[in-house]
Amino acid sequence: MTKDTIEQLSKTPSLxxxxxxxxxxxxxxxxxxxKVTYSAWVKLFRLHAVAYKVSDHIDGAAALTSxxxxxxxxxxxxxxxLQWIYSTISDDLLKRVLDSNATAHAAWIKxxxxxxxxKKAQAASLETKFCNLTLSACSSIEDYCQHLTDLANQLANVDVPVTESRLVLQLVRGLPAEYNTTASLINQNGVxxxxxVAMLNDEVLRMEAQKGTQSTVLAATSPQTPSQNNHSNQTSQPSDPNSSSTRGRNRGRGSWNRRGGKGRGNNRPPYTPWPGQQQQQSGYPN
Incomplete structure (x- = not known):
C-alpha cells in the first residue's frame, strides 16, 4: 500500500x-x-442515542445552518x-406526533x-393508584411488583419521586393475610x-409446595365413595324369601306347589273330597 493510498483513506469520512x-x-x-411506559421508553431511547452518538438530535442542540x-x-x-421515534411508538401516538416537517427534537418534545x-393532576391520579394497589388486583407476585415499580417511575416523571423504603412499605401493605409472617420479617429486617421481592418469591414457592403435599395426603386417605358403598351393600345383602319380590315370583295361576298341585300359591292345603263324593267314587265298578 502506497503512501498516497494511505493518505486518501485517512481523508475518507467514516460512516x-x-x-x-x-x-x-x-x-x-x-x-x-x-406494557412499556413512557419513563421506561425514554430510558431505553436515551441509552441507545448515547451509544450511537445521536443524543444532540433529541436534546435540542442547534441544527447546522444550510x-x-x-x-x-x-x-x-x-x-x-426521527424514524427511530416513529418506529417505536404505538399507532395511536404516531397519529398525534406525525409531521412531515418535524425534526427529531420536535417529535421528542411533543x-x-x-x-x-x-403534572399535578397526573401526580394525584398516580399517587392514588400507587397507594391502593394490592396483590389481589394482580395476577402474581411478579405482576404486583412490576406494577409498583411502573407507578413509582411514572411518579418520578411528574416530579414526585418514590424512595426505595416507601416502595418496600407499599409492597408489604398490599399483601393479603397469608403473607403476614413474611411481611413482618421484611419490616423488622429493613431489607x-x-x-x-426475593423473600416473597420464596414464600410463594413454599406455599405451593405445601398445597401439593396436602393434596397428595388427602388423595391417599380419601374414604370410600357412596356409590361404592351402595354397590357393596347390594352385592353382600342376602335375599329375603318373604320379601315382596320373592313372593311375587311364587304367585300365579301357572305355578306349582311343593305337592305337585297347580294353584295360586305354594301354601294352599291339599284337596279333600266330601263324604258323598267319596261314596260315589267307591260305588263305581272296578
Missing part, C-alpha cells in the same frame, strides 16, 4: 454509527403506555433518529408534552427492594 442500526425495534420496545458543509449529513442523521402535561 456514522447510526447507519449500522438495521432494526431499531429489537433494541427499543414500542411505547404503548401499558450553508454549512455538514448540513446535509446532519439532516440525514436527524431524519434517521411526546413529552403528551405524557407530562398537567431493600430486591431482597423483599
Amino acid at each position: 456514522h454509527p447510526a447507519y449500522s442500526v438495521t432494526n431499531i425495534q429489537t433494541k427499543i420496545r414500542t411505547l404503548d403506555d401499558t 450553508s454549512s458543509t455538514d448540513h446535509d449529513a446532519w439532516k440525514e442523521i436527524d431524519a434517521l433518529v 411526546l413529552e408534552k403528551i405524557f407530562l402535561n398537567n 431493600d427492594w430486591d431482597q423483599a
Whole structure:
C-alpha cells in the first residue's frame, strides 16, 4: 500500500454509527403506555442515542445552518433518529406526533408534552393508584411488583419521586393475610427492594409446595365413595324369601306347589273330597 493510498483513506469520512442500526425495534420496545411506559421508553431511547452518538438530535442542540458543509449529513442523521421515534411508538401516538416537517427534537418534545402535561393532576391520579394497589388486583407476585415499580417511575416523571423504603412499605401493605409472617420479617429486617421481592418469591414457592403435599395426603386417605358403598351393600345383602319380590315370583295361576298341585300359591292345603263324593267314587265298578 502506497503512501498516497494511505493518505486518501485517512481523508475518507467514516460512516456514522447510526447507519449500522438495521432494526431499531429489537433494541427499543414500542411505547404503548401499558406494557412499556413512557419513563421506561425514554430510558431505553436515551441509552441507545448515547451509544450511537445521536443524543444532540433529541436534546435540542442547534441544527447546522444550510450553508454549512455538514448540513446535509446532519439532516440525514436527524431524519434517521426521527424514524427511530416513529418506529417505536404505538399507532395511536404516531397519529398525534406525525409531521412531515418535524425534526427529531420536535417529535421528542411533543411526546413529552403528551405524557407530562398537567403534572399535578397526573401526580394525584398516580399517587392514588400507587397507594391502593394490592396483590389481589394482580395476577402474581411478579405482576404486583412490576406494577409498583411502573407507578413509582411514572411518579418520578411528574416530579414526585418514590424512595426505595416507601416502595418496600407499599409492597408489604398490599399483601393479603397469608403473607403476614413474611411481611413482618421484611419490616423488622429493613431489607431493600430486591431482597423483599426475593423473600416473597420464596414464600410463594413454599406455599405451593405445601398445597401439593396436602393434596397428595388427602388423595391417599380419601374414604370410600357412596356409590361404592351402595354397590357393596347390594352385592353382600342376602335375599329375603318373604320379601315382596320373592313372593311375587311364587304367585300365579301357572305355578306349582311343593305337592305337585297347580294353584295360586305354594301354601294352599291339599284337596279333600266330601263324604258323598267319596261314596260315589267307591260305588263305581272296578
